[in-house]
Amino acid sequence: MSTESPSSGLRALLREDLRAEKPYGAPQLTVSAALNTNENSYPVPDEVVADMLAELGEALPTLNRYPDREFTSLREALSAYLTRSGTAIAPDQVWAGNGSNEVLLHLLQAFGGPGRRAIGFTPSYSMHSIIATTTGTAWTYGRRSADPERLFTLDADSVAAQIADAAPQLVFICSPNNPTGTAVGLDVIEAAYAAAPGAVVVVDEAYAEFARPGTPSALSLLAGRERLVVTRTLSKAFALAGGRLGYLAADPELVDLLRLVRMPYHLSAPSQAVARAALRHTDTMLSTVGAVKDQRDRLVTELTSLGYAPVPSDANFVLFGGLADAGHTWQGLLDRGVLVRDVGIPHYLRVTAGTPAETTAFLDALAALGPTHR
Ligand code: PMP
Numbered sequence: 001m002s003t004e005s006p007s008s009g010l011r012a013l014l015r016e017d018l019r020a021e022k023p024y025g026a027p028q029l030t031v032s033a034a035l036n037t038n039e040n041s042y043p044v045p046d047e048v049v050a051d052m053l054a055e056l057g058e059a060l061p062t063l064n065r066y067p068d069r070e071f072t073s074l075r076e077a078l079s080a081y082l083t084r085s086g087t088a089i090a091p092d093q094v095w096a097g098n099g100s101n102e103v104l105l106h107l108l109q110a111f112g113g114p115g116r117r118a119i120g121f122t123p124s125y126s127m128h129s130i131i132a133t134t135t136g137t138a139w140t141y142g143r144r145s146a147d148p149e150r151l152f153t154l155d156a157d158s159v160a161a162q163i164a165d166a167a168p169q170l171v172f173i174c175s176p177n178n179p180t181g182t183a184v185g186l187d188v189i190e191a192a193y194a195a196a197p198g199a200v201v202v203v204d205e206a207y208a209e210f211a212r213p214g215t216p217s218a219l220s221l222l223a224g225r226e227r228l229v230v231t232r233t234l235s236k237a238f239a240l241a242g243g244r245l246g247y248l249a250a251d252p253e254l255v256d257l258l259r260l261v262r263m264p265y266h267l268s269a270p271s272q273a274v275a276r277a278a279l280r281h282t283d284t285m286l287s288t289v290g291a292v293k294d295q296r297d298r299l300v301t302e303l304t305s306l307g308y309a310p311v312p313s314d315a316n317f318v319l320f321g322g323l324a325d326a327g328h329t330w331q332g333l334l335d336r337g338v339l340v341r342d343v344g345i346p347h348y349l350r351v352t353a354g355t356p357a358e359t360t361a362f363l364d365a366l367a368a369l370g371p372t373h374r
Pocket of ligand 1: 037038098099100101102125174177178204206207232233234235241244245246
């Protein structure tokens with residue numbers, strides 16, 4: 001299926017602001033090391049699969065009925081999980097959707113739209129601007145530091161000034177940031193919030209569980225900030241990308257407003273059942289996080305030894321620079337069975353931290369390409 005080249009007649013019927021757009025999507029290829037979408041490489045453990053099957057067994061005979069629209073028991077499980085981080089989050093502060101992408105869509109549907117503007121800080125997760133566009137929300141490309149010593153970081157003063165200039169209704173700060181791996185300090189979030197008194201500030205923490213010690217979550221800032229939202233997902237650390245379950249924490253009133261834009265019964269009963277079972281096994285599901293972080297740190301060390309320039313990462317991937325031609329290296333790696341991501345930053349590629357064997361396959365393939373690729 002392709003929407004690349006609809007007949008010109010259909011293209012003419014498309015909304016004007018979508019006519020130049022390309023569909024989002026990383027290649028889904030069968031390779032020995034798929035390190036391009038920041039999934040968790042470890043399969044769901046057998047004991048969790050067994051519990052998921054038991055939950056599904058209960059849910060399936062009742063599929064003649066619509067699911068619990070308010071996903072009550074799932075909300076309770078998500079609130080208990082977030083509360084483990086040290087900040088009490090009540091069930092009515094939690095919202096969920098089919099992946100955090102859908103949660104982001106709900107935020108843009110509710111608080112963006114025609115005549116409204118959102119800002120994010122480039123390079124960052126491209127779906128923020130894509131979802132903004134699909135909801136008719138104008139987008140401002142904010143900037144990150146270009147100083148080689150602090151490359152891709154954000155500081156409070158610069159963020160506040162850029163937000164004040166753009167006067168947006170929504171601010172997106174991704175921490176740890178995809179594709180750079182950069183986490184921001186809480187001072188940056190506080191400054192963004194103060195600089196945008198009329199905006200909802202969204203902190204996308206899809207990769208929070210991989211952060212190095214001392215990187216605080218914006219969950220700790222929620223109390224007393226009714227316009228602050230923290231989004232999370234089960235797709236990364238929880239190894240449940242195929243389950244499609246993302247969520248957010250925010251003020252109960254903001255959460256309540258999202259009910260205006262969601263489709264009725266948007267979370268299917270099987271989705272709720274699978275996510276509930278996964279959360280019941282939180283420790284098991286998160287047991288691979290330490291191993292993934294080890295591979296992330298190994299990638300940084302070994303890429304440096306090979307003469308490349310990896311960016312320090314708090315996520316489960318590493319962006320590395322120093323490539324003569326990123327597209328050429330991407331193809332060379334693929335020819336050797338290793339799929340990484342060309343995120344469109346000249347001379348950089350992004351590689352996901354997977355199993356030790358996958359890291360070895362990637363590093364061997366890169367070394368085999370030789371120094372002409374640097
Ligand atoms: N936020 C960020 C920063 C991401 O990188 C991703 C996935 N790549 C998502 C959100 C969306 O993930 P999901 O819809 O699977 O929760």
